[in-house]
Amino acid sequence: MSLTRRRRPSGAGARVRRDVLVFVLVAVVTLAAVSVGAVFYARQAAQAEAFQDAEHTTRRIGEGVVAPLLPDVLAGDRTQRAKLDEAVANRLRDGLFSELIVWRGDGTVLYASDPALIGRVEPVPAEATAAIERGQVSSSIDRHSMTAPGGTGTGRSVEVYVPLRLPGQPPLAFEAYYGAERLDRHTAVLAARLVPLAVGALVLLQVVQIPITVSLARRVRRHEAHRSYLLETTLSASDRERRQIAADLNDGVVQDLAGAGYAIDALLREVPEHRRPVLDAVGSAVRVSLEQLQRLMIDIYPPDLSRAGLAGAVRDLAERLRDHGVTPTVRIEPLPELDDAVAAALYRVAREVIANVGKHACADTVTVRLGPEPVHPGDIVLTVDDDGIGVTAEGLDRRAEGHLGLRLLTDRVDALGGVFTVEPRHGGGTRAYVRVPARITVDGGEHVMAQAAATLADRREGEPAPGAARSSHRSTRDS
Template sequence: MNRRAAGVRVIRLGARRELTLLVGLGLAVMLAIGLGAAFASRRVAQGQALDDSERMTVRLATLVITPALPGYLDGDPVQVDELRRAIANRMSDGYLTEVTVWSAAGEVLFSNRAEDVGHVADPVPPEVADAVAGRTTSAFEDDPPEADAAGAAPAGQAGTGPSRYVEVYAPLRVAGHPPMAFEAYYDYQRVEDVADRLLRQTLPLVLGPLLVLQAIQIPVAVSLARRLRRHENERARLLERALSGSDAERVRFAADLHDGPIQDLAGIGYALGAVAPSVDPKHAPLMARVQEAVQRSVQDLRTLMTDLYPPDLRDGNLVQALGVLAEEVRAEGLAVELQLADLPGLGEDQGAALYRVVRESLANVVKHAHATAVTVSLAPVTPGAADPRGGRVRLVVADDGVGADPTRLDRRAEGHLGLRLLADRVEDLGGRLVVVTGPGRGTSVEVELPLTT
């Protein structure tokens, strides 16, 4: 009957875990913002690179290519040499890696690579057609220039250029010639450099205030956690005091019952037994009923005294006391299954805590669960990596009732402190109390704690 239900409720969550969660979330937010800043700086750098490359390409076509291209196309050696020298100067810093002049038919009319001149691209690149039509386009390109693809690369130069480019196609208009396209390739590394520079500039501005906020927030959170811990410790001491006071009151009530009403009623029972033979026969049935009532009262008071102050709960006595509780629940019409193992070495405090958990859980089953059966299992925990000596005990009280809303288990504001007090007591003894429940799924109260303090 020990099954996982819809809702799981652990009675207490440590302040240390809350503090760790707070710091972890802060660091995660900073990491997310840092990644966002890196992504944004790269996008800005890419947009800026495309704009700069387009402007540079248009100026290069207007100021360098257009004046010298007519003489180059006419074969004027002076113009040819001047154009090649001007392009070489522009490419000397390494940013501009290749230039090409295309005809509308896809023929390479000029290139800084002389071996590409005269090659025809089939089909004509769509960017060339756009530039011939008067549109400037730009993009990032991982493939080599189309002019290179038209012919074989010179020996010894394959794979020596950049692995990524900024590619720009611009319109080229020369008087007396049909529209042409001017293509320029730029090394993408400069885009990476701009992105890195932007990131170095923006990241301190973005993360600096967050780091300051974390530096202020963490000491405050640590201070609050310490205060909360002190409050929890003080509350635990108060609860322990309340439990100790409750035990003392139970002892006093049990002693008063034993020395007072129980002794008096027992004496009355003996006296009634002594005078019963001399009673008029017509009053004999009444006398018998009075004797039975006195005996039942004595028995009920003895049961109440045992409930108020149970016997020694160490070792096998705990099993016997739980059996008495089970009989009381069976008297209410519920089926109770006991799976109880002897626990040698069980401390008195541990036995009392386990007894209280079972008593409170069974009382809740009788009052609220609308159950037909309940199982109480008590056994030592199998030794494992977390507890190699096996010095722990596990208690489970599970019913097949209607269950409950897990969020309604801890109702201190309404005065329902039973399980909460027991959870605090179990934790004070180094254990853990968990309630597993859900609407229509029954309820399971599970406890693990050391055999001794």
């Protein structure tokens, strides 16, 4: 059996690698999504914390600095006005806030850090109205102006509105502006704390998970290779038994029946005329039995599965459907050189599927096609289409009844790096589809069976192999 190096891996190995790759990709995507979410959450949390801090500071300034002095200022006390202006100026120089305004409900500015604003009547902001009428505290980002109404400063700032209550005065609103740099500092500090924690935990989890996943994938791959090896040894043992039975039939019963047929033909010339019909009937029965045995020998072990032999064997299998009232149509295209295992697998699939059509499909016609696959160069395709009663998934899985033919053939084709499906056909009936490489695929420079054999050898060196595996391997070695 020749091996040709190809890039495509075997079915089991490809599935395992694909699953591991999907797991890693999902982990990377999840990590990226969590990172983006952590940054977004950190910014939102930082803004919320900065707003709360600004609201608390504004309330403290209003109640602790402005409220004690403002009633006297409004009454015209110049001394208290100088004290309030000095207290506000000190906090402006400290950078605690950038602007403050005291609003009355009619839009009059009762006091402001900018003296030019005092006494002006402006449209009352909605937040100021909420603070005056409902005692609501609010804060937000102001992207247009960092100064009071009518000001010219531009940029980002945090504006806060808190209610202000003075003895003998109607409810007022106290507004303060803070530079956005403070908010940005909060955001940066909190993000520096939250993002490494969230992302680092997920990275650590992936660092732990990925090696475990790769290890489990390798175990699954070894298990698949082991199973493929056991399947190969089982089929090889079946081939040897079939070959032995065919040889025994050919050397024993077939030769005896052939000799009996020759003897009966010789006796026909010597027996009386009235005895010849009986002897002729016996001869016909012997010849029919001989033909049936010869056909059974071909079923048990086909004599030739080379390119021409496989085509002829498949054509003979299809022609036998006529005995079941099924009209076959066979389309066989020129085949490239096939490995023995590939030819044997195609023949076994054709034999099993065509036999099922004759026994169970209740079909009138069947079309069998065997030839190269145009879409996948180097592959061979076998299709069997019938117009029978169709098939269901439950009908395919008959392992509980002891029918393992399709299951074994599926594993056999999969071990060769191919595809085998049986499914309902569009328009009614059933389609069986097989695609296998003409040359056995090589996975990493080793055939999957050879790799399984090496795996079993490694297991023998480290621990006793299962009894089934030992007996199967021994039967192969002895042969």
